Amino acid sequence: MNDLWPWLLLAGLGAFHGLNPAMGWLFAVALGLHRQSAAAVVGAVPAIALGHAASVGLVVAITIMAGLVVEPSLVRTATGAVLVAWAVWHHLFGHRQRVRVGMTTGLVGLALWSFLMATAHGAGLMVLPALTPICLASPPLAAAGGGSTAAMLAAVAVHTGAMLCAMGLVALAVYRFVGLGILRSAWVNVDVVWSAVLLLTGAMLILW
Numbered sequence: 001m002n003d004l005w006p007w008l009l010l011a012g013l014g015a016f017h018g019l020n021p022a023m024g025w026l027f028a029v030a031l032g033l034h035r036q037s038a039a040a041v042v043g044a045v046p047a048i049a050l051g052h053a054a055s056v057g058l059v060v061a062i063t064i065m066a067g068l069v070v071e072p073s074l075v076r077t078a079t080g081a082v083l084v085a086w087a088v089w090h091h092l093f094g095h096r097q098r099v100r101v102g103m104t105t106g107l108v109g110l111a112l113w114s115f116l117m118a119t120a121h122g123a124g125l126m127v128l129p130a131l132t133p134i135c136l137a138s139p140p141l142a143a144a145g146g147g148s149t150a151a152m153l154a155a156v157a158v159h160t161g162a163m164l165c166a167m168g169l170v171a172l173a174v175y176r177f178v179g180l181g182i183l184r185s186a187w188v189n190v191d192v193v194w195s196a197v198l199l200l201t202g203a204m205l206i207l208w
Contacts, residue, residue: 007158009130014159016197017052017123018166024048024114025171031110032175041175045168047107051114052123053160059124060131060152079128080205086122087198126201131155 017023032041
């Protein structure tokens with residue numbers, strides 16, 4: 001069970017990212033409504049997930065390389081401090097740094113937008129508490145599958161798969177049955193929630 005919980009946490013964080021409108025489902029629905037096509041929604045979701053996966057994978061790769069030459073506990077503490085600082089910055093100034101993408105963008109542009117959004121929101125940093133015991137364990141939990149690189153790829157795949165499922169279900173449900181009008185009366189300030197989760201994750205890394 002101790003070996004399973006990081007994977008469950010990765011999947012849970014993936015679902016959380018998929019449910020967050022800032023991570024892309026809101027744009028996918030808006031794109032579908034603009035083009036009057038459910039196919040546009042379906043096509044946007046994998047592109048958004050791919051950009052998200054690239055951002056998370058980049059952060060994980062940098063962390064693994066740092067962990068190979070630096071004591072893993074120092075990497076965790078430094079990452080936690082960065083995440084706490086990022087949470088404070090995001091809460092105070094993040095709403096001013098929106099990445100704009102037009103409704104005529106293609107899938108490549110959508111993936112790039114998702115990469116930039118996930119990076120700006122610190123999505124890769126957020127999953128490090130789950131990734132650290134998988135990729136920086138000694139020996140790695142996934143050593144049988146080829147070591148840290150295989151563990152990293154598997155972890156990013158699990159996280160992205162959960163995000164893809166959650167985002168796709170929400171985007172299609174909102175497009176088909178709800179519509180964006182509900183956001184006028186049922187909107188949740190996800191920036192505050194996101195900043196709180198970033199702060200909590202950073203504290204976990206520092207105190208872990």
